[in-house]
Amino acid sequence: MTNGADNEQALPGQTSPTSSQNSTPSLLVTKLQRSHPEWITEIRVAHGEVTAIVPREHIQAACSDLKTSAESRFDFLADLCGVDRGQEEEPRFEVNYHLFSTTKHHRIRLKVLLAEDDLHVPTVTNVWRTANWHERETFDFFGIVFDGHPDLRRILLPDDWQGYALRKDFPLRGYEPYSLK
């Protein structure tokens, strides 16, 4: 995390002289939104963390841009995880990408929202190879399909497991008598 206070001061239009000299993540994301308005639909800043909502068709482009551009240099995918927001929520699922820069030491979160009837999102394994296992884990637990993933299999649960264990409608103790086929 960079300093939370800095981020809030650095929100678009109210850049104060006290904010740090380096571009803060929220500034970077705002800049990216200006150059590619379709890539980022919303920016949230909370608890000193910047979250950018990215439509799924642009996630690969946004990731590789953030990775390669000299200002942001998000060369490290720290984490990728799925979330089930609950059956009544629309869209129900989200995928969070936690990006980190090994040189500039700042972090942001990209978020892709997915509706239950179309759980497909392009893979980012071609941007960071570390996404491979993270995406397999998300597929394993939520059934989110990462299109273009080289090896999309279950990773922690057995191959013949029924259902997706971290969904809210999956019972804590599994299906009786046994969740395997």
Added chain:
Amino acid sequence: MSSTLNVPPQFEIVDRPLDSQMTISMGPQHPSTHGVLRLELVLDGETVVKATPDIGYLHTGMEKLFEYKKYQQGIVITDRMDYLNPLGNNLAYVMAVEKLLELEIPERAQTIRVLTCELQRIASHLVWLGTHALDIGAMTVFFYCFREREKILNLIEAASGGRLTPSYFRIGGLMMDLPAGFEPRVKQFLDGFLEAVDEFHTLLTGNRIFQKRTQGVGVISAEDAIDWGLSGPCLRGSGVNLDIRRANPYTGYEKYDFEVPTEADGDVWARYIVRMREMKESHKIVVQALGRLKPGPVKADAPKVVLPDREAMKRHMDALIHHFLIVAEGFDVPAGEVYMPIEASKGELGVYVKSDGGPKPSRVHFRGPSFVNLSALPQMAEGAMIADIVAIIGSLDIVLGEIDR
């Protein structure tokens, strides 16, 4: 009459002299896979053509369990992930929840967190060193390492009551203050520890067999290491100067003076040297933390979140009510989401917590350093000898409890 036998196709003998490859399964009961890791090795003679890790044998659904437990009940689950570094897991989790609650943690609690976490880091590295050397064939080191580790576990036991599962940190501070006489005991341990590290060096560093087994084995370049998401000593062994304690300081690490050891070679030996040097740096931090220990509260001033002291409960009605409410109903955490990364003994341990506003989290996700570090194993293992796989797994310092969660 035809002379050909009527053999079902699956029993037909196929003679393919050029096809010398063989697939074998290493683990999940192999002692040097450090738990229940299975590797599917495609071998050409003794050379590894392809290594595919197969994990999940120890999966216990911890992330699911978090959603059914109150925030404070989640702390004990974290102990059981990376069981060699439980205090680090406690810290990452409670700090994530504290971030959501926007709690201020008192100075003394922060210092004790640093102190105990660094002791735990040394203990974790000692298990790594002992087992890594044992895997490669040096048995003696193991006993020396566990002798030192025992002293640390005794200290952690004195503070928290638990040796492997301390659950010492609470949301908003600590379970309780350090016991009387704790500081002299830590000093006593610290006085002998640097000598012990020198002892380990005498046993291993100059050992030519150990050098031959580790130098130039399992090499990964800095670019590859970053691309694969390696963190902690594995990343620093590839020459990348990155430590979350320095990059995104937490619990007051910015006030401590320590070095971030790096080695450029990116092989098993480099990762060995990095961890050996890290133990001395942790020793330095513990010495500084001891000097910083000032009397004061160890719990945040948040009566609705932090359990009251026993004494207060007996005297004050409101303390008793708060105690009852926290235990019976938990406390509400405002809606939101945070990602809290810390430098655990094995690398970046990140905790993602999402709250919908109730007393139970809506989603908790752990980015375990072992999980990510292991995913880079195929890259390092390709072209290595089968015996080197053991050295590479040892140098990654994986804990399957954290990988499988």
